[in-house]
């Protein structure tokens with residue numbers, strides 16, 4: 746299985762270790778067709794990228810792009826899913842300024858509402874001590890479902906990382922809205938039971954590195970092993986065999 750794109754990588758604009766140029770160089774060396782720069786969005790404390798930086802990042806990326814005619818760079822963001830209503834820390838305007846929006850749950854993200862801190866953040870913290878209740882899983886699932894329904898999200902990142910979710914419900918809503926589900930090599934998610942549930946729906950997948958150091962760009966060993974073990978049909982994976990995500994930017 747040959748990976749042809751990596752739609753999830755971080756740079757020093759958030760807390761990655763390399764620049765856009767560093768990530769692009771590795772992606773080019775590995776023969777990728779597409780690389781997305783997807784730093785953390787604003788409500789990731791201390792490291793989140795303010796929308797004021799988007800233009801600087803775009804200019805930086807366009808300079809780097811000149812050196813890599815065979816690699817298409819995409820400017821994106823990894824948005825935080827922030828509460829039961831599925832709010833993100835990107836606006837529809839931000840979405841229009843970016844080539845790709847991926848979104849996931851991060852334990853340290855700052856919800857807009859105190860009630861979401863209690864309903865979601867505390868629930869995620871309790872997971873370290875107690876098995877989650879059905880009510881908790883239902884609430885967390887609702888968060889993902891609302892996020893997919895109410896926002897233009899290209900990829901849901903590392904589902905199940907830090908929070909349990911009903912994967913079947915997630916797969917169904919992603920299939921309905923053309924949102925891809927990430928197999929995350931960095932966080933080793935979903936687990937096998939989760940993948941079985943996702944496979945019972947019509948959702949599509951993307952295999953990503955979530956690289957935080959340049960050397961890891963395009964490194965999708967865990968995701969590939971999982972995809973091969975479960976024999977996921979090639980037509981359900983967006984970044985192998987010279988296929989690519991159907992992105993808004995590519996439709997323009």
Ligand SMILES: [Zn+2]
Nearest residue numbers: 823849902903
């Ligand atoms: Zn993440």
Ligand SMILES: [Zn+2]
Nearest residue numbers: 753755823955
């Ligand atoms: Zn990430």
